[in-house]
Amino acid sequence: MLILTCPNCGIAADETELHADGQAHITRHGAGASDDDLETYLFMRNNPKGVHFERWRHVYGCGKWFHAARCTMTLEVFGTYPAQTLEPPKELVAKIKKKRPDWEGFVK
Amino acid sequence: MSNAVTALNGAKYSGLIDIADAGLMGMITLRGDLASAAMAKVVKSITGAKMPKPRGVETAGKGSVAWMSPDELLIMVDYPAADAAEAKITDALSGQHHLAVNVSDARAVFDLTGDHLRDVLAKGSPTNLNPDALPIGEVRRTRLGQLAVAFWFTDESAAKLVCFRSVGDHVFKWLANAAQNGSSPNFHSDMR
Numbered sequence: 167m168l169i170l171t172c173p174n175c176g177i178a179a180d181e182t183e184l185h186a187d188g189q190a191h192i193t194r195h196g197a198g199a200s201d202d203d204l205e206t207y208l209f210m211r212n213n214p215k216g217v218h219f220e221r222w223r224h225v226y227g228c229g230k231w232f233h234a235a236r237c238t239m240t241l242e243v244f245g246t247y248p249a250q251t252l253e254p255p256k257e258l259v260a261k262i263k264k265k266r267p268d269w270e271g272f273v274k
Numbered sequence: 275m276s277n278a279v280t281a282l283n284g285a286k287y288s289g290l291i292d293i294a295d296a297g298l299m300g301m302i303t304l305r306g307d308l309a310s311a312a313m314a315k316v317v318k319s320i321t322g323a324k325m326p327k328p329r330g331v332e333t334a335g336k337g338s339v340a341w342m343s344p345d346e347l348l349i350m351v352d353y354p355a356a357d358a359a360e361a362k363i364t365d366a367l368s369g370q371h372h373l374a375v376n377v378s379d380a381r382a383v384f385d386l387t388g389d390h391l392r393d394v395l396a397k398g399s400p401t402n403l404n405p406d407a408l409p410i411g412e413v414r415r416t417r418l419g420q421l422a423v424a425f426w427f428t429d430e431s432a433a434k435l436v437c438f439r440s441v442g443d444h445v446f447k448w449l450a451n452a453a454q455n456g457s458s459p460n461f462h463s464d465m466r
């Protein structure tokens with residue numbers, strides 16, 4: 167079971183109250199992009215065993231989007247943070263690095 | 275003028291808890307900048323209540339106001355007062371980005387009472403129903419079974435629950451089933 171604290175309303179929400187929307191911080195290539203860029207945007211995703219950054223929506227609650235950093239293997243949640251950002255907060259990255267020294271760091 | 279009827283049409287059930295149609299209630303969804311002075315002022319003039327803190331419910335003489343999200347309130351007034359309240363909001367916030375809709379007939383409202391209230395709700399919602407986690411006067415938007423609901427305790431053995439009108443009958447039956455005598459896990463009620 168996964169419990170994520172929604173940074174918009176402060177509720178520690180159960181996974182069943184949330185909607186998962188996959189990898190966070192992807193670059194949106196649109197009209198005019200090269201075929202390779204568009205393919206990357208549409209189909210290519212990281213699939214790490216370990217630290218992962220994701221988009222979630224508090225669908226049965228406040229209805230807002232947010233970001234979460236968690237481990238895909240242990241389900242350990244490192245933290246959640248607002249949706250209005252292009253990359254995870256530095257403090258969160260530092261916290262994860264401390265817990266997982268072998269982690270390669272945030273890569274877009 | 276048509277005769278307004280609630281989704282539950284006066285339904286009642288008595289078991290572990292008492293479940294009752296709360297009757298017609300005026301409800302306005304108001305979205306916009308909750309930090310704006312104009313919004314606080316119009317909310318106060320309609321309900322008498324102050325702007326709630328995140329997840330809070332404030333009640334005063336003329337109504338209640340519940341915090342639903344960082345940019346959404348649910349304003350509750352007497353049923354016949356809802357249209358006028360909506361018009362008042364639209365007037366007070368003109369020129370300011372906002373949305374006010376009378377949703378009175380789009381919702382079903384339940385009055386729930388009894389000592390096993392937290393146990394019954396915990397059967398269908400992943401909410402932490404410990405009184406420390408969900409104190410009186412704090413609203414929780416969540417799911418009950420598979421349906422979106424919001425509920426808040428008005429005292430330790432009384433709560434209001436709101437859901438969409440179209441699923442009101444289902445939620446009533448769901449609650450009645452969960453409230454059958456002899457079926458309490460006695461978790462929260464034993465801690466009282």
Ligand SMILES: [Zn+2]
Pocket residue numbers: 172173174175176177224227228229230
């Ligand atoms: Zn939320």
